[in-house]
Amino acid sequence: MRKGSTVLPSTERTRSRRAPQRPGDRVFSGLSTGAGVLILVVLAGVAAFLVAEAWPALIAPADEVPGPDGIVLYIWPLLFGTLLAAFLALLIAAPLAVAIALFITHYAPRRIAQALGYIIDLLAAIPSIIYGLWGIQVLAPLTVEPAGWLEENLGFIPLFAGPASTTGRTMLVAALVLAVMILPIVSAVVREAFRQTPRLHEEASLALGATRWEMIRMAVLPFGRSSIIGASMLGLGRALGETMAVAIVLSVSGGVTFNLISSGNPGTIAANIALEFPESTGIAVNTLIASGLVLFAVTLLVNMAARAVINRRREFSGAN
Amino acid sequence: MAKRIEVKDLDIYYDKFLAVQGVSMTIQPRSVTALIGPSGCGKSTFLRTLNRMHELVPGARVDGKVFMDDEDLYGPGVDPVSVRRQIGMVFQRPNPFPTMSIYENVAAGIRLNGGRMKKSELDDVVERSLRSANLWAEVKDRLNRPGSGLSGGQQQRLCIARAIAVQPGVLLMDEPCSALDPISTQAIEDLMLELKTDYTIVIVTHNMQQAARVSDVTGFFNLRGVGQPGELVEIDETTKIFSTPSNKATEDYISGRFG
Numbered sequence: 001m002r003k004g005s006t007v008l009p010s011t012e013r014t015r016s017r018r019a020p021q022r023p024g025d026r027v028f029s030g031l032s033t034g035a036g037v038l039i040l041v042v043l044a045g046v047a048a049f050l051v052a053e054a055w056p057a058l059i060a061p062a063d064e065v066p067g068p069d070g071i072v073l074y075i076w077p078l079l080f081g082t083l084l085a086a087f088l089a090l091l092i093a094a095p096l097a098v099a100i101a102l103f104i105t106h107y108a109p110r111r112i113a114q115a116l117g118y119i120i121d122l123l124a125a126i127p128s129i130i131y132g133l134w135g136i137q138v139l140a141p142l143t144v145e146p147a148g149w150l151e152e153n154l155g156f157i158p159l160f161a162g163p164a165s166t167t168g169r170t171m172l173v174a175a176l177v178l179a180v181m182i183l184p185i186v187s188a189v190v191r192e193a194f195r196q197t198p199r200l201h202e203e204a205s206l207a208l209g210a211t212r213w214e215m216i217r218m219a220v221l222p223f224g225r226s227s228i229i230g231a232s233m234l235g236l237g238r239a240l241g242e243t244m245a246v247a248i249v250l251s252v253s254g255g256v257t258f259n260l261i262s263s264g265n266p267g268t269i270a271a272n273i274a275l276e277f278p279e280s281t282g283i284a285v286n287t288l289i290a291s292g293l294v295l296f297a298v299t300l301l302v303n304m305a306a307r308a309v310i311n312r313r314r315e316f317s318g319a320n
Numbered sequence: 321m322a323k324r325i326e327v328k329d330l331d332i333y334y335d336k337f338l339a340v341q342g343v344s345m346t347i348q349p350r351s352v353t354a355l356i357g358p359s360g361c362g363k364s365t366f367l368r369t370l371n372r373m374h375e376l377v378p379g380a381r382v383d384g385k386v387f388m389d390d391e392d393l394y395g396p397g398v399d400p401v402s403v404r405r406q407i408g409m410v411f412q413r414p415n416p417f418p419t420m421s422i423y424e425n426v427a428a429g430i431r432l433n434g435g436r437m438k439k440s441e442l443d444d445v446v447e448r449s450l451r452s453a454n455l456w457a458e459v460k461d462r463l464n465r466p467g468s469g470l471s472g473g474q475q476q477r478l479c480i481a482r483a484i485a486v487q488p489g490v491l492l493m494d495e496p497c498s499a500l501d502p503i504s505t506q507a508i509e510d511l512m513l514e515l516k517t518d519y520t521i522v523i524v525t526h527n528m529q530q531a532a533r534v535s536d537v538t539g540f541f542n543l544r545g546v547g548q549p550g551e552l553v554e555i556d557e558t559t560k561i562f563s564t565p566s567n568k569a570t571e572d573y574i575s576g577r578f579g
Contacts, residue, residue, distance in 0.1 A: 028331045050560045200415040206428040207373055208482070209405030222419030300555060 050293040055216035056319035057286035065287045066280075074145070075291045077256045079264030082295065084258070085171060085246060086239035089178030094232045096179070097187035098221075104187075105194040106216060117191065124184035133249030140168030140249065147261040158258050167250035167262035172260040174268075177245050181192030182235035189234060194220055226310045233306045239269075240299055269295045321525060322349035322520045323389045323406075323489030328573040331549075332365055332376060340366050341549040343384075345539060347490075352512055352521045355557065357541030358573070362550030363524045367492050369406035370522065372400040387490060405432070408483030414475035416467030416482070416550035423463040425478055426450060429486040445485055453481035454511050473504025480511065484519065491515065493523040497530065509534050511516070516533035528574055530561050539571045 062070030100120065142168060151162035197220045205218040223226075246268050253264035267275075268318045269291045276288055325347040332340040340362035355363040364393060368374040372393065377438045386393040392405050408429075416425045424507055426446045430437060437445070446463070450456040455477040460468070467478050483491060493512075497505040512521055512534050525531050530533045533537050539555035565571045 074455070076521050083514055095349075198415075200411065200413060201417060203373065203376070203411065204415040204417065204482075205428070205432075206376065207371065207404055207409035207411075208486070210432050210433055211401050218417060218432075224419070225419070313419075315469070316421075 019296055047296065048218075048231040048288060050296055052291035053286055055286070057290045058153075060283050060286070062177075064283050066276075066284050071287055074226055074287060075269075077254055077266040077290055078269045079294055079298065080256045081171075081250075081252075082240055082268040082270070083238055083298070084266070085174050085178060085250075086236055086242075088171070088175035088260075089182060090222055090232055090236050092175065092179035093183045093186055093235055094228070097138045097183055097190055097230060100187045100189040101194050102216060102220070104191055106212065106220065111220075117188075120184050120187055120231075121131060122182070124188070127240060128181060129244045129248070131177050131181050132245035136169065137243060139176060140170075140173050140246055143168045143170065143173055143176075150261055159260050161259045161261055164261045165251065165289045167251065167263060169217045169263060170251055170261050171250065174250045174265075175260075177249055177255070178239045178242055181242065181245060182238050183291075185238065186231045186235040189231035190228055191226060193224040193231075197223045222228050222316075225313075228312055229306050233236060234254050239298055240295065242268075243270040243274045247274050321487055321489065321521065322427055322518060324349045324370055325520065325522075326387040327370075328385040328387075330366070330369065330382055332362065333379075333381050333383070335379040338549045340496055340541075341544075341551050342550045345552060345555050347520060347522060347561065348515070348537070349520045350516055351536040352516050352519070352523060352534050353537045353539065354535035355522065355524045355539045355541060356526070356528055356531050356573075357482070357550075357553075358543070359526075360550075360551050361541040361543050363539075363541040364494055365550075366552075367494055367522060367524050370492055372403050373409065375400055389570070390525055396575060399554055400442055403428075405486065406488055407492060408486065408488035409481050409492045410493045410496045412475070413499050414472055416470075416475050416478050418466065418468040420467060421464045422450075422467045422470070422478060425467045426481050426485050430484060449481040449485040450478075452484055452509060452515065453477045454514075464506075466524055471504070473500050473507055476504065476508060477511065477529060480508070480515075484515065486520070490520045490522065493521065495526060498526060528562075532558060538562070540565070540567070540573060541574070 057065055057071055060071070065071045065074060067074035072139055098198055108116065144164070147160075147162075147164040147168070147170065148175040149217075150160040151164040154160045155162055177199065190277045201219040201223065202215055205215040210218055233308065250267065250274075254266060255264055256266055258267075273288045273292060277285070280288060321546045327343055327345050327347075330340070330343040331338060343366055355367065356416045357363050365374060369394075370386060374380045374382075382394060384394075388406065392398065415429065417421075420428065423446055426449050427442055430442065430445060445460065447456060447460075450459060456472060458474060459465075459478075467475065470478060476499075479489075480496075497508050498510065509530065512523070515521060516536075523531075523535065537555060538558040538561040540553045540561065543548055543550050553559070553569055556566070561570065562574055565574065571577075
């Protein structure tokens with residue numbers, strides 16, 4: 001028996017005595033804390049590496065870094081291209097992913113739903129270089145004609161100003177390839193969220209006389225809202241960092257333009273690093289790493305913004 | 321507004337499995353009808369056939385007729401969605417929409433049924449429904465807060481407000497107090513007695529005292545035997561069921577000899 005466990009322990013002693021610790025609890029809490037710390041250490045390590053390696057390029061005089069007008073004007077078009085391709089891909093993929101997830105969880109017969117789920121998960125396992133080759137060999141030629149039509153009929157919209165590319169290696173095709181690539185992960189996460197919509201809430205809306213679509217709008221979509229945002233961020237992160245597919249598909253000339261169907265496109269940061277790195281030495285390498293640092297920071301900002309959006313309506317999330 | 325329900329020879333199936341057999345009863349408007357019986361005897365299943373909610377289970381179907389006033393609820397071409405719009409339901413566990421405010425929860429049914437309504441009219445309906453559900457005083461200062469922040473008993477009254485906001489002909493309650501403490505239970509029971517002046521109420525309950533306290537008519541469901549379908553053993557005035565039931569099984573059940 002321990003000292004404190006007398007018949008009438010003083011209140012002081014009762015308060016200071018801690019609950020008994022079991023070895024299993026200790027080991028598990030140590031492991032999970034360790035894992036949490038490890039991810040922070042890795043992240044800090046990556047950040048430190050990027051900053052240290054980027055620093056020489058950041059302080060170098062403008063005429064030493066690649067590109068005519070200094071590092072900012074070197075990285076800016078790349079950043080623009082990265083964001084344009086990634087957001088365009090997300091714009092295409094997110095609604096499609098939500099629709100697929102709804103079909104699988106609420107519309108399809110169980111057998112078809114399961115098969116479809118497997119097929120979509122399989123898409124996630126295809127290496128990105130395959131997507132790139134598919135993009136340039138299959139998708140790009142297919143878009144040449146529609147792009148010409150867009151230029152002719154919708155050319156007054158800056159997005160389709162043209163001149164339409166004759167090879168199809170356009171921003172539009174790059175975004176489409178990225179959209180197909182991020183579709184599996186986004187739809188898989190959203191699907192799991194929709195599947196967990198409480199039966200209670202679905203029944204509540206049906207009992208009020210909701211049709212299936214009204215029930216989905218009242219119960220399923222609001223419940224899955226934070227997962228839709230979270231899944232989109234996962235997909236966006238992948239699109240922002242995608243290297244090979246974009247490097248293969250996109251025809252780069254370096255300008256900043258919203259024109260999606262011409263052959264003169266801004267590059268993206270990740271593809272640019274992959275393409276330039278083998279040829280670079282000295283300060284040029286530091287410049288490439290600096291562009292990587294920018295990508296790192298932008299991704300962080302995008303994720304923090306998404307988190308803020310989710311937290312804004314935390315009380316209404318259904319998680320309480 | 322309150323409507324009469326007439327059930328004739330209703331058999332309820334799940335695929336080929338006969339779950340409940342041969343139920344006939346008349347449910348009078350402006351009264352509370354309680355359905356009691358042991359677990360698994362099909363009383364909840366029966367309740368859910370009254371607003372066609374049981375059809376959500378794949379393979380579920382019925383034989384027989386259910387009329388609400390003169391409308392055949394299972395007639396050809398009758399849309400279950402429109403049936404559910406006229407028959408409200410309150411569930412065993414309080415289920416306000418967690419992503420909606422208290423106000424939005426009450427307005428949810430109206431938004432479905434009619435769609436457009438002026439803001440001031442909607443405000444009136446929400447207030448009237450919450451007052452009818454004896455919840456107005458407790459929530460009037462926080463209508464824009466999430467419904468999930470209320471206590472269990474308050475949430476259940478919110479669900480009742482949501483159900484009566486669309487002025488249904490009939491209100492079905494599936495063990496509405498089984499997840500609540502005695503004080504909240506009493507609040508719901510008082511509410512039922514108030515609501516029956518305007519609505520037809522059918523309640524499934526495991527609590528026989530509750531049936532005795534709130535209902536005018538009580539129906540006793542039982543299984544015919546192990547593996548046999550459930551059936552309505554007898555239905556009569558509540559005072560008669562609890563004093564001189566005509567069936568031996570009913571007497572055994574309410575006197576606590578089984579179940």
